[in-house]
Amino acid sequence: MARSVGGQTWQFDRVFLAGEAAAVGPKEGEGPLRDDFDGIFPTPYAGQPNWEKAEQTFLQYAFDKALEKSGKRKEDVGLFVAGDLMNQITTSTFVARSLATPYLGVFSACATIGEALAVAALAVDSEAETLVAAGTASHNATAERQYRYPTEYGAQKTDTAPCTVSGGGVALLARDSAGGPGRVRLTFATLGKVIDLGAKDPMDMAAAMGPAAADTLAAHFSDLNRQPSDYDLIVTGDLGFHGMPVLREWFSRYGYDLGDRYADCGALIYSPTQPEVFNGGSGSACCAVVTFGHLVRRLRRGELRRVLVAATGALHSTVSAQQGETIPTICHAVVLERED
Amino acid sequence: MARSVGGQTWQFDRVFLAGEAAAVGPKEGEGPLRDDFDGIFPTPYAGQPNWEKAEQTFLQYAFDKALEKSGKRKEDVGLFVAGDLMNQITTSTFVARSLATPYLGVFSACATIGEALAVAALAVDSEAETLVAAGTASHNATAERQYRYPTEYGAQKTDTAPCTVSGGGVALLARDSAGGPGRVRLTFATLGKVIDLGAKDPMDMAAAMGPAAADTLAAHFSDLNRQPSDYDLIVTGDLGFHGMPVLREWFSRYGYDLGDRYADCGALIYSPTQPEVFNGGSGSACCAVVTFGHLVRRLRRGELRRVLVAATGALHSTVSAQQGETIPTICHAVVLERED
Numbered sequence: 001m002a003r004s005v006g007g008q009t010w011q012f013d014r015v016f017l018a019g020e021a022a023a024v025g026p027k028e029g030e031g032p033l034r035d036d037f038d039g040i041f042p043t044p045y046a047g048q049p050n051w052e053k054a055e056q057t058f059l060q061y062a063f064d065k066a067l068e069k070s071g072k073r074k075e076d077v078g079l080f081v082a083g084d085l086m087n088q089i090t091t092s093t094f095v096a097r098s099l100a101t102p103y104l105g106v107f108s109a110c111a112t113i114g115e116a117l118a119v120a121a122l123a124v125d126s127e128a129e130t131l132v133a134a135g136t137a138s139h140n141a142t143a144e145r146q147y148r149y150p151t152e153y154g155a156q157k158t159d160t161a162p163c164t165v166s167g168g169g170v171a172l173l174a175r176d177s178a179g180g181p182g183r184v185r186l187t188f189a190t191l192g193k194v195i196d197l198g199a200k201d202p203m204d205m206a207a208a209m210g211p212a213a214a215d216t217l218a219a220h221f222s223d224l225n226r227q228p229s230d231y232d233l234i235v236t237g238d239l240g241f242h243g244m245p246v247l248r249e250w251f252s253r254y255g256y257d258l259g260d261r262y263a264d265c266g267a268l269i270y271s272p273t274q275p276e277v278f279n280g281g282s283g284s285a286c287c288a289v290v291t292f293g294h295l296v297r298r299l300r301r302g303e304l305r306r307v308l309v310a311a312t313g314a315l316h317s318t319v320s321a322q323q324g325e326t327i328p329t330i331c332h333a334v335v336l337e338r339e340d
Numbered sequence: 341m342a343r344s345v346g347g348q349t350w351q352f353d354r355v356f357l358a359g360e361a362a363a364v365g366p367k368e369g370e371g372p373l374r375d376d377f378d379g380i381f382p383t384p385y386a387g388q389p390n391w392e393k394a395e396q397t398f399l400q401y402a403f404d405k406a407l408e409k410s411g412k413r414k415e416d417v418g419l420f421v422a423g424d425l426m427n428q429i430t431t432s433t434f435v436a437r438s439l440a441t442p443y444l445g446v447f448s449a450c451a452t453i454g455e456a457l458a459v460a461a462l463a464v465d466s467e468a469e470t471l472v473a474a475g476t477a478s479h480n481a482t483a484e485r486q487y488r489y490p491t492e493y494g495a496q497k498t499d500t501a502p503c504t505v506s507g508g509g510v511a512l513l514a515r516d517s518a519g520g521p522g523r524v525r526l527t528f529a530t531l532g533k534v535i536d537l538g539a540k541d542p543m544d545m546a547a548a549m550g551p552a553a554a555d556t557l558a559a560h561f562s563d564l565n566r567q568p569s570d571y572d573l574i575v576t577g578d579l580g581f582h583g584m585p586v587l588r589e590w591f592s593r594y595g596y597d598l599g600d601r602y603a604d605c606g607a608l609i610y611s612p613t614q615p616e617v618f619n620g621g622s623g624s625a626c627c628a629v630v631t632f633g634h635l636v637r638r639l640r641r642g643e644l645r646r647v648l649v650a651a652t653g654a655l656h657s658t659v660s661a662q663q664g665e666t667i668p669t670i671c672h673a674v675v676l677e678r679e680d
Contacts, residue, residue, distance in 0.1 A: 001341060002468040004418070008442050010468045050663060078344070079531065087427040088657035089447050090665075093534055097668050102348050102531035104455055105655070107429050107445040115444055119459060126466035128342040128350045146659075191419065191442035194433055315445070317428035319486075323390060325430075328437045 002125040006223025008190050008216070010118065012125040015186045016177030017336070019070025022293030023061040025054075025140070025166030028281075031270045036293040037167075038065045044141055044166055052086065055139035058168030058285070059084075059095045062292075063135060066170040070131075077101050077172070078129040081120045083112040084137050084284050085164075087146065091137050101133075110238050111192070111313030112136045113169065113288040114332025118189035120173045121334075130175060137168035138283030147202070147318060160204040160242050162282030165269060169288025171296075181340050182300040188335040190220040194315065196328040202316065206243025206279060208327040209312040213239065214250040216331035217310055221256065228258050232304045235295065237287035237312035237331070238266030240280030265290035287311040291336075299338045306337045342465040346563025348556070349530045350458065352465040356517030357524040357676070359410025362633030363401040365394075365480070365506030368621075371610045376634040377507075378405045384481055384506055392426065395479035398508030398625070399424075399435045402632075403475060406510040410471075411518070417441050418469040421460045423452040424477050425504075425624050427486065431477050441473075450578050451532070451653030452476045453509065453628040454672030458529035460513045461674075470515060477508035478623030487542070487658060500544040500582050502622030505609060509628025511636075521680050522640040528675040530560040534655065536668040542656065546583025546619060548667040549652040553579065554590040556671035557650055561596065568598050572644045575635060577627035577652035577671070578606030580620030605630035627651040631676075639678045646677045 005011045021038040029040030039061050041047075046054040059082070067074060080099055082092035083106040096103035108115040116134035123129040141151060143164035149155040177183050195215050199208035213236050221227060228234055239247055244264050251258055265287045266280035281290075291309050298304045310333040316325065345351045361378040369380030379401050381387075386394040399422070407414060420439055422432035423446040436443035448455040456474035463469040481491060483504035489495040517523050535555050539548035553576050561567060568574055579587055584604050591598055605627045606620035621630075631649050638644045650673040656665065 002466045004468055004470075007418075052659065052663060078347075083445075083447065085428075086657065087659065088425075088449065088655060090655070090657045090660045093655040093668050094660075094665070097534040097536050100533055103534055103670065104459065104531065105423075105447040107423065107447050109428065119444065122462060122466060122468060126342045126462060126468075128344055128462060128466075130344075191444065193440055194437040194443055196437050315428060315430070315433040317426065317430045319392065319427065320430045320434075323392060325434070328433050330443065 002122050008219040009223040010122060010189045012121050012187055014175045015121045015124050015173050017184045017296060018172040018174040018177050019066040020171035020292035020296050021062045021065035021069060022169045022289035023058045023167055024289055028165055028167055028269055031274060033269055033294045036297050051139050051141040055091045055137050055142050056094050059091055059135055059137035062168040062170040063133060066172050070172045072131060076131050077133050079123055079132045081106060081116045081132060082135040083107045083116060085143055108330050108332060109313030109315050110282055110284050110286060111311040111330050111332050112284040114311030114334055117186060117334045118191060118332055121186050121189060124173045124175055132173050133170055134173060135170035136284040136288045138164055138285040139166045140164045143283055157278055158203045159278055161278045162205055162240060163277045164283035165281045165286040167285040167289040169285060169292040171292055183339040184296055184299045185337050185339055186334055187337050190216055190333040192216040192331040194328045194330055196326050198326045200326050202321055205314045206239045206246055208314055209329045210239060210243055210246040210250050212329035212331040213247050213310050213312050214254060216333050217251060218254040220333050228256055228261055231261060231306050231308045234258060234262050234308045236264045236310045238282040239264050239312060240266035241272060242279050299336055309334050309336060342462050348559040349528055349563035350462060351528055352461050352526060354515045355461045355464050355513050355526045357636060358512040358514040358517050359406040360511035360632035360636050361402045361405035361409060362509045362629035363398045363507055364629055368505055368507055368609055371614060373609055373634045376637050391479050391481040395431045395477050395482050396434050399431055399475055399477035402508040402510040403473060406512050410512045412471060416471050417473050419463055419472045421446060421456045421472060422475040423447045423456060425449060425483055448670050448672060449653030449655050450622055450624050450626060451651040451670050451672050452624040454651030454674055457526060457674050458531060458672055461526050461529060464513045464515055472513050473510055474513060475510035476624040476628045478504055478625040479506045480504045483623055497618055498543045499618055501618045502545055502580060503617045504623035505621045505626040507625040507629040509625060509632040511632055523679040524636055524639045525677050525679055526674055527677050530556055530673040532556040532671040534668045534670055536666050538666045540666050542661055545654045546579045546586055548654055549669045550579060550583055550586040550590050552669035552671040553587050553650050553652050554594060556673050557591060558594040560673050568596055568601055571601060571646050571648045574598060574602050574648045576604045576650045578622040579604050579652060580606035581612060582619050639676055649674050649676060
């Protein structure tokens with residue numbers, strides 16, 4: 001049964017990843033993690049008439065594939081917890097419509113998968129549910145249109161600008177998982193506070209989000225009385241190439257050294273030599289597809305035993321930015337562990 | 341500890357309303373429930389330079405007042421679960437920023453308070469948290485600008501158009517509440533599926549949401565093997581004057597007669613004789629302020645003993661509507677009971 005540990009962390013007794021999957025677009029399919037994705041769509045349209053439907057297709061594909069890998073039936077899924085970057089999280093809603101299962105919409109921007117996993121794990125561990133799907137998606141073109149400029153404008157970007165990942169990721173959480181080595185458990189979730197140190201530049205969100213990541217990681221280590229060295233890998237959501245040193249710097253102020261156990265989903269998903277990736281990947285799909293595609297595969301293969309995934313999100317809107325507000329950010333972290 | 345009852349319902353053992361409050365704007369303060377609100381702001385700006393900040397002020401006021409009524413301190417609140425209609429739920433986020441407490445953003449449009457209460461109750465009942473705040477807000481002017489036309493255009497409305505409530509509502513949920521008669525418990529939550537029967541008119545959302553309300557109510561009665569007569573009052577979120585007969589009709593198809601125990605928050609909050617209320621109240625604040633202001637007061641006074649609150653929401657966005665999509669809807673229901 002879920003219980004509170006310290007000020008911000010939930011501990012779970014029996015929550016297993018029963019199946020997980022990641023679907024991505026062509027740019028992600030040309031990146032370093034190409035062999036770890038369950039589906040790579042050859043075009044950004046994914047066979048759909050518009051980008052919004054393409055984004056839904058990524059999420060639907062990830063759900064179907066995760067379900068297939070779990071060996072469960074769609075009717076066994078008692079709850080779908082999902083969210084995304086689209087206004088009114090319509091990507092998740094339209095996929096939920098097709099699933100005909102109870103649905104909780106969540107939103108933490110690019111940290112959404114952290115929140116979705118925490119809520120899903122709570123439902124499973126408290127025995128309110130037996131099988132829950134947690135998912136998210138994003139699409140480069142839908143995010144560009146909604147948050148920035150239509151891509152057709154050809155607006156120039158800074159090196160610190162994020163490149164929204166096109167993709168979708170879903171994990172099925174269950175109290176029991178098929179036996180044998182390679183089982184992966186979700187053991188802790190540390191819920192983040194809204195952190196806002198006054199950053200205003202939407203083209204440099206790593207600067208805004210770094211402090212939120214540091215705050216949640218510090219709370220996690222304090223709540224559990226752990227050190228970074230207790231993890232094989234600590235992975236932030238999407239601070240990217242420029243954000244990683246920012247976090248290292250911030251985190252050293254808390255007295256922690258992340259050392260060589262630190263990675264970032266936004267820096268993992270693209271190679272810096274790929275065209276137009278700028279600061280690296282972002283978007284709510286970024287952390288989800290890297291976690292469910294890449295990190296969980298490494299856990300199942302035994303290359304990693306305990307990973308801390310800290311999803312980061314910038315919670316502003318176009319209206320709040322235009323009204324001169326600073327960028328509030330958040331980070332929700334979960335621990336994934338391999339059971340032998 | 342939370343447990344599953346039937347296909348869509350969670351049962352809670354010990355979840356009490358430790359304090360709850362509702363703040364509203366001037367139009368709601370002139371309506372039939374005026375004596376039940378904790379705060380009535382005399383202007384839609386609520387002393388702020390823009391409507392978005394006014395919406396945040398409603399939510400902040402409701403939080404502060406609920407906390408005051410609970411006798412707890414801000415530091416005792418372990419989690420804030422909230423959402424709203426603004427793109428990227430910025431109202432909730434900016435209030436969460438001021439609270440400096442872990443935050444889960446949720447979104448079910450005008451059904452958001454149902455989802456927030458369900459998630460908050462799960463966290464409390466599973467003993468992951470001891471005190472959780474659940475809240476939401478909306479503002480007529482922010483919603484009009486975002487979803488419809490700027491009010492300055494003076495666009496004509498149909499009689500079936502909703503009038504977004506300006507206000508905010510917050511409830512604090514705890515495993516224990518101060519003793520004595522008049523304690524109110526949250527005993528069940530029935531989570532809704534996304535229902536979409538093809539309605540497309542955003543000026544008649546009651547027609548879209550009625551079937552979702554009927555679906556969740558039917559699941560609730562089936563899961564608990566109850567009848568409408570087991571409740572003193574069954575209250576839908578915001579189907580409004582035109583939507584109430586739609587729900588009665590739909591619900592009769594499931595074999596249930598709602599009789600004279602049926603009310604609707606959107607129809608309760610305004611008098612049909614008030615100017616420009618059209619179909620009645622809507623917006624995520626509507627169900628929250630009527631529930632926390634009016635219904636819980638009636639429970640505490642002993643006028644009601646068991647109430648089923650079924651928050652309804654239309655989950656479309658302006659983009660999904662413009663792309664020709666139909667309106668997906670949802671209804672999340674909770675049971676509030678007075679303990680003697």
